[in-house]
Amino acid sequence: MKILMITPWYPDKESPNSGAFIRSQAETLSKDHDVVVIAAKVNYRKFGLYTYHHETSQYGKVTEHRLTIYKSLPVYNQLNAWFIMLRYSRKVAREFKPDVIHASIGYPGAYWGYLLKRYTGAPYILQEHTRVKNNFRSYFHRQLTLAGLRKADALVAVGTRLGTELKSLLHRDINVIPNVVEVERYRYDHRPQTTVMQIGFLGGMNTPVKGLDILLQAIAGIQKDFVLHIGGTGSKEEEYKAQAEQLGIASKCKFYGFIPYNDIPQWMEQLHFFVCSSRYETFCVALVEAMASGVPVVSTCCGGPEDFVNEGNGLLVENENIAALREGIRHMMQTHQQYNPQAIAIYASDNFSRQSFLTRIEKLYHEVIERAKR
Template identity: 30%
Template sequence: MRLFIVPSWYPHACFPFEGAFARDQALALGTLRPEWRVGLGLWNQGEGFVSPDHLRRSPRCLLRALARLSEPPRTTPLTANVFEFEHAALATSQRWNGGNRQALLAASRRNWQRASRDWGAIDVIHAHGSYPGGWVAMQLAREHRVPYVITEHMAPFPLAVYARRDGTLLPILAEPLANASAIVAVSGALARRIEQFGFPAPEVVPNVVDERFFAPAPAPPDTPRGFTFFLLGGMTARKGVSELLQALADLLPRLSELHRAGVRLRIGGDGPDLPRFRAEAQRLGLAERVSWLGMLAPERALEEFQRCDAFVLPSRAESFGIVYVEALACGKPVIATRCGGPDEVVDDTNGVLLPVGDAAALRDALAAFVVGARHFDPVRLRADALARFGRSAVVGRLERVYERVLASPVTRAVGRAD
C-alpha cells in the first residue's frame, strides 16, 4: 500500500498539537504496516496561515513561513517508511483570495510528484478535513484517477465560514465530501451531523493514541498532597474554561478545610482568550490555586497527565477530543461534557459525562472527585482506552476502509470539474 496523506492542519513550532492526529495516525500506520509507504503532503500547514490574528499571536511563526517560500522542497523521513514531503505555500482565509488554494494545490502536486518518483503509483489519498485537505485531495484524485478518503474532524460542523446563510454548505466543502470514495468521521455525533447534509453515512474511525508514549509514570510521581485537576486545550470560549473556573470557585466554600487546602487546577494551552481567563481566575479568588502552564510540548503534557489526579475539559463542542483518550491511556479518569466526541469516549466506568453548560453538575462532579466519592482503577482505564483507541484498533479499521475503496470500481470515477 502506498498512501498519500493530505492534512488540513499539522503540528509546528508555535502550536505543537495542531493537527497532531494526522501525524500520529501516519506513524501508527507505518509502524504497524512496515510494508506500506506513507507520505504526508505538506505546504507549511498552520505555520503558513496568513491572518491578522496569527501575526498578532505569533509573528515569528509567520516570518518563518515566509522565509520557507524561498527554500527548496524538503523530504523528511519520520521512520523507515513514513515521510514528510513539503513544498511551502501560504494559506489565507476563504474570504481573501479564495484561501490561496491554487497555491496549496500547486505545492501538493510537487509533493505528489516526489512521492510517486520515489515509490511508484500511489494507491490511496487520505485527506484530513474536507477543506483545504479534502479539496486538494479531490483535485489530485481527479488528475491521477486514484480514490480518496476524507476524515472529517470539524467541530462544530460546519464552521460558519463554510456555510451559506441558509445553512447549506459552500461548494469547497460539499464537493470534496460528495466525490470522496469514503467519508470517515472521528465520532458518531459528527457522522450523524454530516449525514444530515445528504451525504452517505460516514464510517466512524476515531483518532489514535500512541500507547507507547501516553502511559502511566513508571513510578508514582512526586506530587503534593491534595487533589490536582489538569486541563489541556486551546484557550478559547469553546473549551469551557470560564465554566470550570466558576465551578471551582463555587465548590471551595462547600469543602471541609482538609479537602479545600489541597485542591489545585493546572491549565495547559494558549489562545486568544487566555488573558480573560486569567483575569477571571483572579476575580474569583483562584490565583493561588490555578497554574497557567502555557503551550506545552508533548513531553510536558505527558508529565501533567501523569501527575494529575483527574483530567477535566468541559467543552461546548468537540468532534472527538484526543486529550480525553490521552488522559485515560495514562490511567487518569476524566470529567467531560456531552458535546459530541466525548459522548463516545467517557462514561461512568472511566469518568463523568455532564450536560454542556451545567455549572452545578460540574461543581458536584469536581466535589465527588476531591472527597474520594469516585474511585477508578488506572489499569482498567488504560486497558479500555487502548482497546478502543490504541494503534492496533485504529489501524485495523483504517486498513479495512482502504481495502474497501480499492475493491470498488466506483472509486475510479472521481470528481467533476471545479
C-alpha cells in the same frame, strides 16, 4: 500500499502540537505501508502575490512535505493558494503514485482530495476532525467543502455525533474511526502523593470552545483544597488569568502555557483526575491521554466524549451547566480513589491504540480500492 495523506493541520515549528493526531496516524500507517504527507497552510502574516515556502523532512518512515503559502490580495488569495497547493501536490503525487489518498478536514481537504483523485486515478477518503459548519467561512468555502464531501469514495468521522451531523447533511453512510492516541507513551502506575486535589485541564485558548471560563466558575464554588493545573495557550489566556483573579482562585490555578507534545505524559502523572469542560468536541484527545495515564475524568456532554466516557473511567455532566460541572467535580473529589487506574488505561489502549486504528482504516482502504477497480 502507498498512502498519500493531505491535510491543512500538521505539526510544524510554529505550531508543534497542531494536528499531532494526524502525524500519529501517518506514523502508525508507515509501519506497514509507504506514507507521504503533504501539509499545506496559508501564512497570513507574510504577503506575496505568488510566494510560498516548502520543505521536506523525514519523521521515522514518513516523508513529510510542508507547504506554506503567503497571503496575497483579497479574493485572489484563495485562488492563489489553491493553484500553488495543487501544483505542488500534483508533482509529489506524480512521483509517489499513491494507491489511496487520505484527506483530512473538509476545507480544503475534501475538494483537494477530489482533484488529486482526478489527476492520479487513486480513490480518496475524507476524514473529518471538526464540525462541518466550521468549514463554511464563506459561500466559496461551503460549496467546495460540500462538493468534495459528496465526491469522496468514503467519509470518516472521529466520533458518533460528528458522524450523525455528516450523515444528516450528506445523506450517505459515515464510518466512525476514532483518532490514534499514542497510549504506549503513558504510564498508569504513578499518582500524586498529596491530599490536596490535583485537577487537570488541557486545551487551546484562542476561542471559548474548550470552556475554561465555565470550569473556572464551577470550581470557584468548591471550598476543598485543590490545584487546577491548566495547560495550553492562546489569545484568551490573559483573560482567563484575570477571571481566576476576579473569582478569588488565582492562587489555586497553575497556568503552564504551551505544553510540548512529548511532555504531556509526565504532566498527566501529577493529576488525581482530569476535566473536559468543552462546549463542543468531535473527539477530545486530551481525555484519552488522561485515561491512558489511568486518570479518571469528568467531562461535559459536548459531542465526542459520550462515545467513551463511562462509569468505569469517569463522569459525564450536562453541557454548559456550571452547577452540574461543579457537582461532578465534587463527586470526583470524593470518589477518584475508587477507580482502577489499570482498567482505565487498558480501556484506552483497547479502543484508541495504533493497532485499533490500523485495523479499521486498512479495512476501509481495501474497500475503496476494490470498488475503484470495478
